[in-house]
Amino acid sequence: MKVDDITLMAYVDGELDIEERREIERELDDSPDLAERIELFRASSLPYHDAFAQQKLPPVPESLTRKIAELSRTHASATSPVPPGPAAEPAANDAIAPPDIGLPPSAPVRSLMRFSAPWLAAAFAAGVFSCVVGLRLLPGLTGLPGGTATVASASPASPWVMAAAGYQALYSRDTVAVATDAAVSAKTVADIHQIDGLPVRVPDLSAQGLTFKRIQRLRFHDKPLVQIVYLPETGGPVALCVVKDAKPDQSLAQQKIDDMDVVTWRQSELSYALIGTAGQVDLGQLGKLIAKRDVDAMFSLAPLPVRPVES
Incomplete structure (x- = not known):
């Protein structure tokens, strides 16, 4: 069964009936790709209206009003008046009247066209203003004066990266303020290699000012x-997350997920995500060192295969 995106969006939004939902769920059992698409739609289902309602935007300039x-007024004066008739409501034919959803179906089409033009002009002007405000509030997304262009991923973050970034956002320095047990960490690395089948290399980042704190097997x-x-000298913890991924190698890409900086790459059938609080650690440079293996390894059990990745 081929499930299109519209059906998947309806499934995520809870708009399908019981039988349709069951059919989608049966497909999910046999299709990892379908599950990944659904996760993308769920990740994009955010309370945008509430977010914008809380923004402190500048007032609309009087000049724009x-x-x-x-x-x-210009449009109203340029429009020829329509002689009143028994079937026409004055409000429906007023050149500057706002749209009335209570208009009868028989209202003349020209009436709708007459009052829609100034409102379209108003909407256009408001849109221009919103665009200007947006560019000034988000200078980092453009190369315009007042902002610095940033390197960003050409595609949206994978669901697992978004989940890992959300998890990492909950961390504070106190979260990992515990003594590190080298024996426990070495056992965890052995389980990752032998049970999970992931040839993960644990980089030693002490020379870069980051102290190893722990390694976890998540799912x-x-x-x-x-x-x-890892814990830097100041600021929040930094995490290197790894999953199995048989797709072709991919060079480093930098993006931002909420308040977290993220650097991702794919190498030797493993996908990596280096995650930390925005602006605290140069994750781009750190990611290059890890990808090129310019740092020592911790808890090494055996040499691991590697292919060079483009920086």
């Missing part, structure tokens, strides 16, 4: 996910 009113969609946590 005057311009909109001027556009409305995402019932697949192994390794989390290696």
Whole structure:
């Protein structure tokens, strides 16, 4: 069965009936790709309205308000008046009247066209203003003066990366303020190699000012996910997360997920995500060192195969 995106969005939004939902869920059991698509739709289902409602945006400039009113008056004066008739409501034929959802179905089409033009002009002007405000509030997304262009991933983050970043956002320095047990960590690395089948290399980042704190065996969609946590001299913890991924190698890409900086790459059938609080550690440079193996390894059991990755 081929399930299109519209059906999947309806499934995520809870708009399908019981039988349709069951059919989708039967497909999920046999299709990892379908499960990944659903996770992407769930990740994009965010309370955008509430987020914008809390933003402290600047007031609409008086000049813009005057311009909109001027556009409305100009259009009203340029439109030929329509002789009143018994079947026409004055409000429906007023050139500057807002749309009335209570208009009868028989209302003349030209009436709708007459009052829609100034409102379209107003909407256009408001859109231009919103665009300008957005660019000024988010300078990091553009190369315009006042902001610095940043390197970003060409595609949205994978569901597992978003989940790992959300988990990492809960961490504080106190979360990992515990003594490190080298024997326990070495046993965990051995289990990752032998049970999970992931040839993960634990980088020693002490020369870069990051202290190894712990390594964990997690799971995402019932697949192994390794989390290696480090603590810099200041700021929040940094995590290197790894999953199995048979896709072709991919060079380093940098992006931002909420308040977390993320650097991802794929190498030797493993996908990596280096995650930390925004602006605290140069994750791009750190990721290059890890990918090129320019740092020593901890808890090594045996030499692991590797292919060079483009930086």
